[in-house]
Amino acid sequence: MLLDNEEGLRAFGSELEAFLASAASAHSFPSHTSGSAEPYAQFLEGLRVEKVELLAPELQIGEDRWLALKASVPELVQLRERIGVLQNGDHTHLYASPISLVVEADDTWPS
Numbered sequence: 001m002l003l004d005n006e007e008g009l010r011a012f013g014s015e016l017e018a019f020l021a022s023a024a025s026a027h028s029f030p031s032h033t034s035g036s037a038e039p040y041a042q043f044l045e046g047l048r049v050e051k052v053e054l055l056a057p058e059l060q061i062g063e064d065r066w067l068a069l070k071a072s073v074p075e076l077v078q079l080r081e082r083i084g085v086l087q088n089g090d091h092t093h094l095y096a097s098p099i100s101l102v103v104e105a106d107d108t109w110p111s
Helices: 006-021 073-084
Strands: 002-004 026-030 046-051 058-061 066-071 091-094 101-105
Touching: 002 006, 006 026, 006 046, 006 073, 006 101, 046 073, 066 073, 073 091, 073 101
Parallel strands: 002 101, 046 066
Antiparallel strands: 026 046, 058 066, 091 101
16 A cells, blocks of 8 residues: 555656656656654655556566555556546555555545
8 A cells, every 4th residue: 555645645646657758668666765664563664666568457566665666657647637636535456466566545545
């Protein structure tokens, strides 16, 4: 799960948009992990995104505790667009294999 308040998700969306417009094929988005992970067991280190030509996105949790997302540019553009309209309490999904990504706006986060 990618969880942040609306402002944090807007900043992430802007950074994702800049990556998508660039010639770079991969980018890392480190997590901001200050405070407690409660009610979750732990924080992950961040999200690594790779632009690839796939029929369906792939998402895995690496041994280094990073989420690794491989997706086509059109899929990533759609994700960026969905993140851009999230308001407090909203969420969206990126259906991937073997796991999916949930992005949620929560203005109480971090609490």
